[in-house]
Amino acid sequence: MKRKGFTVIGILLCCIVFSGALYAVSRLVVPKYHDTLIEGHLSGEYYRETTDHDVLFIGDCEVFEHFSPVILYNEYGVTSYIRGGAQQLVWHSYGFLEDALKTETPKVVVYNVLALKYGEPQSEAYNRLALDGMRWGKAKIGTIRAGMTEDEDFMSYVFPLLRYHDRIDKLTKEDVRYWFSDGDPVSLKGYVMHAGVDPATEVPQERYDPKLPESSMAWLSKMADLCEAHGIALVLIKSPSIYPVWHAEWDAEIEAFAKSRGLRYDNMIAENDAIGIDMQTDTYDQGQHLNLNGAEKLTRWFGAVLKNEYGLTDHRGEAAYDADYAELTERCEREKLRLQTEGN
Amino acid sequence: MLFPSWAFLLFLAVLVPVYFLVPKRIQWIVLLLANAVFVCFAGVLGAVFLVVTVITVYAATRMFDASFARQKETLAAMKATHTKEERKSMRLRFEKRRRIVLVLTLVLNFGILFALKYGAAIGRISANLFGTEAFGQELALTMGISFYTFSTVGYLFDVYRESIPAEKNPFRLALFTSFFPLLVQGPITRFETVGRELSKPHSFDGRRFLSASLRIAWGYWKKLIVADRLLVAVRTLCAKPDAYRGGFILVEMLLYAACLYADFTGGIDITIGVGEMLGVTVEENFFRPYFSKNIAEYWRRWHITLGEWFKRYVYYPLSVSKPMRDLSKNTRRFGAGVSRRVPVYLATILVWALTGIWHGSNLTFLVWGLLNGIVILLSEELKPLYARFHVRFPKLTESTFYRGFTVIRTVLLLSSLRILDCYDSVGKAFSAFFSMFTTWNWGAVVNGGIQSLGLSCTDYAIAFLGVLAMFTLSMVQRKGAIRKRIMKRGTVFSVCVLLVLIGTILIFGRYGFGFDASQFIYNRF
Numbered sequence: 001m002k003r004k005g006f007t008v009i010g011i012l013l014c015c016i017v018f019s020g021a022l023y024a025v026s027r028l029v030v031p032k033y034h035d036t037l038i039e040g041h042l043s044g045e046y047y048r049e050t051t052d053h054d055v056l057f058i059g060d061c062e063v064f065e066h067f068s069p070v071i072l073y074n075e076y077g078v079t080s081y082i083r084g085g086a087q088q089l090v091w092h093s094y095g096f097l098e099d100a101l102k103t104e105t106p107k108v109v110v111y112n113v114l115a116l117k118y119g120e121p122q123s124e125a126y127n128r129l130a131l132d133g134m135r136w137g138k139a140k141i142g143t144i145r146a147g148m149t150e151d152e153d154f155m156s157y158v159f160p161l162l163r164y165h166d167r168i169d170k171l172t173k174e175d176v177r178y179w180f181s182d183g184d185p186v187s188l189k190g191y192v193m194h195a196g197v198d199p200a201t202e203v204p205q206e207r208y209d210p211k212l213p214e215s216s217m218a219w220l221s222k223m224a225d226l227c228e229a230h231g232i233a234l235v236l237i238k239s240p241s242i243y244p245v246w247h248a249e250w251d252a253e254i255e256a257f258a259k260s261r262g263l264r265y266d267n268m269i270a271e272n273d274a275i276g277i278d279m280q281t282d283t284y285d286q287g288q289h290l291n292l293n294g295a296e297k298l299t300r301w302f303g304a305v306l307k308n309e310y311g312l313t314d315h316r317g318e319a320a321y322d323a324d325y326a327e328l329t330e331r332c333e334r335e336k337l338r339l340q341t342e343g344n
Numbered sequence: 345m346l347f348p349s350w351a352f353l354l355f356l357a358v359l360v361p362v363y364f365l366v367p368k369r370i371q372w373i374v375l376l377l378a379n380a381v382f383v384c385f386a387g388v389l390g391a392v393f394l395v396v397t398v399i400t401v402y403a404a405t406r407m408f409d410a411s412f413a414r415q416k417e418t419l420a421a422m423k424a425t426h427t428k429e430e431r432k433s434m435r436l437r438f439e440k441r442r443r444i445v446l447v448l449t450l451v452l453n454f455g456i457l458f459a460l461k462y463g464a465a466i467g468r469i470s471a472n473l474f475g476t477e478a479f480g481q482e483l484a485l486t487m488g489i490s491f492y493t494f495s496t497v498g499y500l501f502d503v504y505r506e507s508i509p510a511e512k513n514p515f516r517l518a519l520f521t522s523f524f525p526l527l528v529q530g531p532i533t534r535f536e537t538v539g540r541e542l543s544k545p546h547s548f549d550g551r552r553f554l555s556a557s558l559r560i561a562w563g564y565w566k567k568l569i570v571a572d573r574l575l576v577a578v579r580t581l582c583a584k585p586d587a588y589r590g591g592f593i594l595v596e597m598l599l600y601a602a603c604l605y606a607d608f609t610g611g612i613d614i615t616i617g618v619g620e621m622l623g624v625t626v627e628e629n630f631f632r633p634y635f636s637k638n639i640a641e642y643w644r645r646w647h648i649t650l651g652e653w654f655k656r657y658v659y660y661p662l663s664v665s666k667p668m669r670d671l672s673k674n675t676r677r678f679g680a681g682v683s684r685r686v687p688v689y690l691a692t693i694l695v696w697a698l699t700g701i702w703h704g705s706n707l708t709f710l711v712w713g714l715l716n717g718i719v720i721l722l723s724e725e726l727k728p729l730y731a732r733f734h735v736r737f738p739k740l741t742e743s744t745f746y747r748g749f750t751v752i753r754t755v756l757l758l759s760s761l762r763i764l765d766c767y768d769s770v771g772k773a774f775s776a777f778f779s780m781f782t783t784w785n786w787g788a789v790v791n792g793g794i795q796s797l798g799l800s801c802t803d804y805a806i807a808f809l810g811v812l813a814m815f816t817l818s819m820v821q822r823k824g825a826i827r828k829r830i831m832k833r834g835t836v837f838s839v840c841v842l843l844v845l846i847g848t849i850l851i852f853g854r855y856g857f858g859f860d861a862s863q864f865i866y867n868r869f
Contacts, residue, residue: 010836010839011835011839014836014843015839015843018846022847124857151857152857153350161851162850163857165852166856166859168802168851168852169802
């Protein structure tokens with residue numbers, strides 16, 4: 001009996017050591033997304049937030065590179081966060097919204113509609129960028145299931161070693177540096193700053209389906225339901241860009257959808273003049289995304305819209321927010337300085 | 345359902361506890377249902393062919409049994425009233441009926457196998473010859489058909505020869521025919537051993553479970569760490585016969601030898617381990633084949649069950665058949681040696697031609713089989729010469745150096761023959777092989793050539809260590825089964841070894857996103 005007890009303890013110890021070793025290896029091989037491919041770091045940074053937000057931006061690169069929460073707070077007193085990611089598809093956005101609603105209830109959710117043109121999962125790499133940092137829960141499980149490409153399997157999300165074990169011979173210093181630490185945030189409450197200028201030239205022609213996929217519209221509808229259930233105002237936007245082209249038919253479809261659900265829809269491309277966007281100076285990649293200059297102009301314009309239309313509270317003067325945003329502003333200035341000295 | 349898939353592991357994780365938790369008398373039914381699930385997973389058409397085999401073989405064997413019983417009764421009744429000649433005539437009538445049923449059953453079952461295996465190739469050949477549209481291009485082998493057809497036909501022969509009685513319950517025969525671990529790549533088993541054991545009740549045994557897990561893990565280790573890694577380089581080399589010649593062919597031969605060994609033995613380890621987990625002993629299919637000193641010995645140690653099957657059901661019956669005896673008699677005038685050799689030669693060549701054809705419809709397989717047969721016959725002919733050499737240089741031939749030399753010689757010879765397995769035409773294979781002697785490009789092989797085969801330096805290092813581990817283990821096994829020795833050192837130690845195997849597979853195995861979950865090489869046969 002005593003011997004059996006020792007055997008059981010021995011086996012348990014072996015299993016604990018084994019699990020610990022595998023966990024350590026797993027942490028080592030998982031991409032850290034800190035110095036390179038920083039878009040993968042964005043989804044996890046949200047959980048570091050200590051204050052809640054009145055406005056939550058969700059969507060793809062047209063939100064995380066186009067809006068600055070620092071400006072929104074410093075100029076309007078509006079607290080905000082951007083839960084955006086590279087090629088973040090609508091089911092990812094829904095998952096991030098569902099996930100955020102577990103811990104806070106913003107007054108306004110702003111969703112950028114560009115990604116609605118994708119009705120099917122596109123790429124495993126982008127799925128990983130969006131989901132690796134997401135905290136486990138019903139929302140994450142649902143998002144993984146909704147967005148997996150054909151070759152992916154759920155188990156590899158549960159045990160990342162199954163996906164990344166082949167990185168064992170491609171490890172870099174970054175992997176060792178952030179083995180057991182997430183490092184400093186790479187974003188400013190979800191905003192990723194770009195300071196370069198690369199003027200827009202010509203718009204590449206592309207073939208397109210004049211109708212947005214039914215599946216993505218169904219997810220949008222679910223998002224509207226979720227916001228309605230929580231008493232949140234959902235605002236649909238199309239952030240300014242020249243390419244990818246936002247076609248008139250899609251615009252009309254979103255407009256009709258917004259009207260049918262009683263939602264606000266702002267196609268900001270049409271407001272370029274009012275906002276003051278100049279695609280010769282305000283883009284860092286020929287009109288696809290805005291640079292810091294463009295993002296600040298857009299945020300100022302949209303901040304006024306949010307403030308006027310939704311009567312958001314001015315939190316300036318509240319100690320917790322002031323401290324939080326003072327630190328953010330300082331980081332923002334440092335980042336600007338770094339970009340100016342190092343180039344973008 | 346591939347062995348290296350989550351679906352299979354889940355299937356096993358559900359089956360094993362259910363199998364041991366249900367009452368013992370229905371264990372075999374649970375296993376039969378599991379087999380049905382496994383077979384249907386691979387396709388309903390495959391299940392239909394399997395059912396046809398079970399029904400026809402069951403009906404035939406039951407007919408044989410009934411025929412033997414009636415024959416005995418009739419001959420006993422005739423003993424007092426009929427002459428010896430009349431009794432012989434009656435016996436021959438019974439035998440003839442059984443032979444007709446045997447032939448019909450064989451034609452049907454081998455017919456299905458033949459159609460699926462060679463239908464598409466025949467369609468292509470006839471299209472080339474007659475300029476018609478190629479028929480049968482949709483025909484493809486169904487899961488395990490080469491293996492279960494041979495196993496079941498073996499049982500048919502055994503009952504036909506009255507070596508064993510026929511199974512009365514068709515579902516128990518179905519259980520044997522469809523036993524899922526055997527469907528992936530064999531081995532070809534016998535009803536008397538595996539078939540009977542499958543129907544017996546089994547109790548759970550923790551130590552057996554642990555031991556079986558070790559064997560399964562070792563199988564996966566070989567498959568995922570060594571075989572699937574080397575397969576990338578082998579495929580690259582085979583895909584460009586014009587680009588990779590000369591020294592690359594020797595690299596290809598050696599990599600393929602290691603890859604095939606790790607792949608096939610890895611799969612068989614998993615099969616035997618799964619059987620053992622369920623309490624069923626499956627025949628071993630290998631006995632350290634790469635330590636053989638000649639090709640004949642190698643074939644007694646590699647894919648043992650296929651060799652045994654051909655020996656038992658083709659070679660021996662053919663060698664002693666009446667036409668062979670007559671042929672031997674007719675060739676006596678050319679000398680005793682010729683008369684003795686003719687039946688052996690013919691039977692050997694036929695068996696090797698069949699072995700080649702069994703492996704695939706391509707002409708390369710037939711040539712590969714025939715070349716194996718010729719090498720074996722040549723070795724037999726050269727035996728007296730070897731004997732004289734051994735007498736003349738006893739110290740040399742007993743030395744480790746000479747033993748090592750014979751082993752390396754055998755591996756190189758085998759690998760040379762296996763070149764035929766790598767290309768889709770005999771011409772390409774021979775051209776590649778002979779380029780080793782005509783194209784001297786070792787500089788290109790060493791300076792970047794090897795790195796261009798789809799594997800990184802780390803991959804080569806891991807594969808090399810993997811091959812070294814397999815080789816070392818084979819050496820150690822000579823002193824006794826390694827698993828027994830591990831298990832002897834206690835449960836905790838065994839669990840540690842198991843976890844190390846699993847851990848290294850998880851870290852260094854080739855699987856997951858970006859890798860094609862590859863089926864075992866022998867599964868395509």
